[in-house]
Amino acid sequence: MANINDFNFAGLKALVRVDFNVPLDEKGNITDDTRIRGAVPTLKKIIKDGGSLILMSHMGKPKGKINPKLSLGQIANAVASALARPVKFAPDCAKAQKAAADLQPGEVLLLENLRFYPEEEGKPVGIDKTDPIYDEAKKRMKESQAEFAKTLADYADVYVNDAFGTAHRRHASTAVVADYFDDDHKMLGYLMEKEVEAIDNVLKNAQHPFTAIIGGSKVSSKLAVIKNLLDKVDNLIIGGGMGFTFIKAQGGHIGNSLHEDELMPEALAVMEAAKEKGVKLSLSVETVCANEFSNDAERQTVDIFNIPDGWEGMDAGQRSLDIWKEIILSSKTILWNGPVGVFEFENFAHGTGEIAKFVAEATKNGAYSLVGGGDSVAAVNKFGLADQVSYVSTGGGAMLEAIEGKILPGVAAIKH
Ligand code: AMP
Secondary structure: OOOOOOOOOOOOEEEEEOOOOOOEOOOOOEOOOHHHHHHHHHHHHHHHHOOEEEEEOOOOOOOOOOOHHHOHHHHHHHHHHHHOOOOEEEOOOOOOHHHHHOOOOOOEEEEOOHHHOHHHHOOOOOOOOOOOOHHHHHHHHHHHHHHHHHHHHOOOOEEEEOOHHHOOOOOOOOOHHHHHOOHHHEEEOHHHHHHHHHHHHHHOOOOOOEEEEEOOOOOOOOHHHHHHHOOOOOEEEEOOOOHHHHHHHOOOEOOOOOOOHHHHHHHHHHHHHHHHHOOEEEEOOEEEEEOOOOOOOOEEEEEOOEOOOOOEEEEEOHHHHHHHHHHHHOOOEEEEEOOOOOOOOHHHOHHHHHHHHHHHHHHHOOOEEEEOOHHHHHHHHHOOOHHHOOEEOOOHHHHHHHHOOOOOHHHHOOOO
8 A cells, every 4th residue: 555645646646535424404515524634634735745636535325326515516615725726527427538638737627426327336226135036136236336436446546545435345446446555656645644543542551540431322333342342441431322221231221311212131131241341331320311302401410320200311410420520630541432422402512512622621631542433523513612622523423433353445446
């Protein structure tokens, strides 16, 4: 694999997979341009060297069909202003041969949404997995995916992947395309490098004590993450909606709180494994509960094992926060994924805000902190603390899969 910093792009056409899947309002205006800004260092380096850019991305889930509402044409101007230069637009990503061939050094070409072609994701469209022809259709789709990837690869001399948000997918533009470039002509972009380094910092080079804070709604979505972390962390804080499955599994009375009965045996197994591995598992001990799922509900703070009937746990209580504060402030490495309450409701956001503050304070005292996963990123942003943690990951799903211990196809395609 080549290294972007050492590579000289002069006179070369670079095919760059970016993540321009930015949120748009009904009028097609960008409501958050973080992802565009995230790609700028890589794009500027290529232009500064005297290379030209062929930018490719997905937007939304058009499921293999053209959908004007998900056209990347809508964001071409925003990309142009981020790069301070004109951006040409190729309205069909698989028919951009001439536009790509005509590109001069310093010029930028943005391809239309890759997912307008089913080949990008490589999954047969409109055929159910249970259908007997599914396997054959999938095989054929993989062949056309390889052709589609080759079409993209033929536009350029060098391939750069800077789209961490889709690195956990083996799509044409994120992984398959890399097969058509030799090792010296494919590389990770700066954003990808930073993401991979941040994950390595916590999973491979962690300073101890290492604390993971896992919150959010469901145990089922994070069980694999929790299991993998048990081999790495000293402290595991489990908060938010997912904590109630652990409380109920131990015989607690959780009222109407969110929980997954079928996962209670797994929750007990996690507790047992933590004990065996010497991991301090810290569940919430006190919760702020509500008599309905609403910001304006009545509130009361109760022992987490004794939530009254008709009430549900919505936020971490002060006693939980005091315990967690001590754990977090004594940590050298912190990984945070998922809120510890329904932080979207102002009246139940306190606990998550406090966690954000503790992580920021620990970071100030020298700890390395990685915050990732859509909602915890939204939380550090909401409390204005994003610049006070060591790294905020841009890719929720990709980060979770990396923490589960999976090899990300987008990284593996380049770094092998
Ligand atoms: P996840 O996507 O699994 O990280 O979950 C994030 C969601 O979990 C957020 O929308 C929170 O509102 C929700 N959440 C956190 N704590 C609770 C809780 N105690 N009850 C219900 N939902 C919760």
